[in-house]
Amino acid sequence: MRHTVVERELELRLILSPERSIPVPARLGYRTDDPYAVHVSFHVGSEHQVDWTFSRDLLVEGVFRPSGHGDVRVWPSKADGCGVVLVALDSPAGDALLQAPAGIVSAWLERTLRAVPAGTEADQLGLDDALDELLAR
Template structure:
């Protein structure tokens, strides 16, 4: 099965306080061979990029309403009159609040939904082929 990769470079804002944020270059990535996840990589004062992966469904829902709990939370908001998506990340190393342009995130998500429509993810994992292979041995 052929796999598709959908990527987008964009600038996020790392929110340091209500009055102060800094720009952070980021790359959104979606792969149909990992159909349930979205991947975000960004540099924050480190030699190596920080990578996060979480459910695509969480980001899709978070564009419209607050969702998630624990390590990843996503919700829509307004910043200086612009629609944004806020992504809250928590790890043992610390917490981060990232602000992404809602239009750019939505356009990228739409491309991922075309590449692998909701409900078709399970067919992309090759589980049926793997099971058939095991049963024919």
């Protein structure tokens, strides 16, 4: 089975305080061989990138209303009159609040949903084929 990758480079804003933020280059990634997850890689000025993986459904919902709890929370907001998506990440290494342009995130999510429509993720995993093969033995 051939797998599709949907990626998008973008600039996020790391919110340091209500008055201060800094740009953070990032990459959104989605792979049809991991259909339930989105992958975000942050390039934070070191030679090592920081990677986070979380539910695509959480991000889809978070574009419209507050979503998630625990390590990853996502919600829509406005900044300078423009729609943004805020992503709060909590880890033992620290916390981060990131701001992404809502239009870019929404357009990228639409591309992932064209690749694998919501509700069809399990079909991508080939579990039925693997089970049929196992039972045929």
